[in-house]
Amino acid sequence: MTSKCTHQILSESCNGSVTRCAKCQEIQLVYNNVVTKFNYDEFLFFESSISSIDPKSFIGTFFKNKNILIQSGISNVVFAFDESELSELKLLLHDAVILLETFQILSKS
Numbered sequence: 001m002t003s004k005c006t007h008q009i010l011s012e013s014c015n016g017s018v019t020r021c022a023k024c025q026e027i028q029l030v031y032n033n034v035v036t037k038f039n040y041d042e043f044l045f046f047e048s049s050i051s052s053i054d055p056k057s058f059i060g061t062f063f064k065n066k067n068i069l070i071q072s073g074i075s076n077v078v079f080a081f082d083e084s085e086l087s088e089l090k091l092l093l094h095d096a097v098i099l100l101e102t103f104q105i106l107s108k109s
């Protein structure tokens with residue numbers, strides 16, 4: 001992201017947003033205190049990875065039931081979510097993908 005980026009909102013929730021820069025097409029996810037950036041293909045891959053997480057497959061007693069652990073890409077940093085946060089994140093990403101796919105279809109017609 002540069003200072004010349006002009007991000008437009010693709011989806012929003014209580015704790016986050018997904019935006020895309022109209023100039024460089026970079027996609028930015030802000031969720032609580034985490035900020036991540038993607039290109040289109042990376043974002044689609046990330047969304048499908050998150051959407052396939054089954055919260056029931058995580059068992060543990062982490063702080064505030066944040067038992068759902070997601071690798072950050074940095075070996076010693078793992079993000080921890082509770083079930084409601086995972087649901088919110090899934091919806092946030094899904095709504096953004098629907099809008100991005102709609103833009104893709106419209107740009108081809």
Ligand SMILES: [Zn+2]
Nearest residue numbers: 005021023024
């Ligand atoms: Zn930009």
